[in-house]
Amino acid sequence: MPATSRRLEQVNQACGQCSLAHLCLPYGLDTDDVAQLETEVEVAVPLPRGKTLFRQGEPLAAIYAVSAGALKTAMLDADGLEQIMGFYYPGDLLGLDGFGAQTHQCTATALEDSRICRIEFERLDDLIDDIPSLRRQMMRLMGQALSDDESLLLTLGRKNSEGRIATLLLCLSRRRQQRGLPASPIRLSMKRAELANFLGMRIETVSRVLSRMQHNGIITLARAEVAICDFDALETWAGHGAWAADQ
Amino acid sequence: MPATSRRLEQVNQACGQCSLAHLCLPYGLDTDDVAQLETEVEVAVPLPRGKTLFRQGEPLAAIYAVSAGALKTAMLDADGLEQIMGFYYPGDLLGLDGFGAQTHQCTATALEDSRICRIEFERLDDLIDDIPSLRRQMMRLMGQALSDDESLLLTLGRKNSEGRIATLLLCLSRRRQQRGLPASPIRLSMKRAELANFLGMRIETVSRVLSRMQHNGIITLARAEVAICDFDALETWAGHGAWAADQ
DNA sequence: CGATTGTTTGAGGAATATCAATATGTGTGG
């Protein structure tokens, strides 16, 4: 096996299902590019629970990918209130919304001990100039992030508390599957308060809905771990938790 | 004046405050590029009220900019219920969320008789390959769209009905100012039902909140036209319409 | 003008926030 191919395999192995890997590896990178990439990306740097990766308002220094663990992103409004914008798991990209103002729009915080890959924004910018397929993939990923946000809008705008929780659980489950993990059980790395904040509900309502779902045999709940017992029922709650159809 | 400069001026004049113009003109396009651009972009094509520009699920054929009028974008969920994702005014870009799946994620419909500029996606793709500054601007615009969506999430997630209406009015007003128009009055091109759908409320609640604001002397309301009388009060409603700060 | 569509206003009820109390973890020092 030539040295370059072995190198490619190592990177593939290191990055697995990561979005950055999808971004770089399969799309027409020749072996020189891969070698260059290895020197550009810092791989799997530890980030302890509670530490921030970047803060709202900071200049966009790098784009990140979650290698292990889990993170949240949150915006602070004028009054200093926090709104959680998303939860991020291995393979997810962080920092894309900073492309707009060249400044991070939110703060990213580790929900548990995590590992992060990082590529300097300037270096990525150069690479994108050199590799057309990388640009297309990058824009695809941003378009993806856009339509993800819009799906979330659809949930928050239309659904009642049960629909919101059901939608979130199904979403987390689906993302696990996409990464090749079992659809259930799901480890909820975030606190109830963070779930509630994200979904636009109160802590108590989150707790009540989860309890109700457990009583109905749809999920099994053990603090941070949720096992989905009845996917169909959950789909029903997610869909029909919506308001009336008259609008 | 050389022919190329005159040409540049014409395009500048035609496109005014348009996002596509910001995208193309000021950022390092040489005069040949501008000449090329003129042949690539269809300018100000009429789109009558009620007609769709593109539909959810269609392949991404082009990127659009609003030249005159107003449009809405909406997603249909599995049950055929509509969720309005945004309202678009002159200078706004449409179709960016299609970059993800190369497919339009929503349907765009004219709220009133409008005019639309259009550039074939394939042609834009080629231009982006040729002009690095255009790529950066394009990614900035996508990042901008991302953080716009996230601001909306912040509103829908945290605010009560008064806060939502107040935020929307201020947002529309600010966008008018950015385009060099007076901050007030605002013409609401959309129906109450569309406002309600967008904000995750019911028609009646929208109507009641607007009436209440008028009684309090914060706005003057005449069907489709809203004049903002007290910006500070509106800001207060927008900010403190939020739920408690304990989360 | 009548029919249709869109808007406003009113009364009642359901969903969810708020306040309060209890229970369950989780970490720390002895």
Add this chain to the structure above:
DNA sequence: CCACACATATTGATATTCCTCAAACAATCG
């Protein structure tokens, strides 16, 4: 390993917001 303190989660009772249903009103269009 235990005991304590502190954070987090659940459950209950009450209050409020907002949706639902209903009716009147206004605008638009043939």
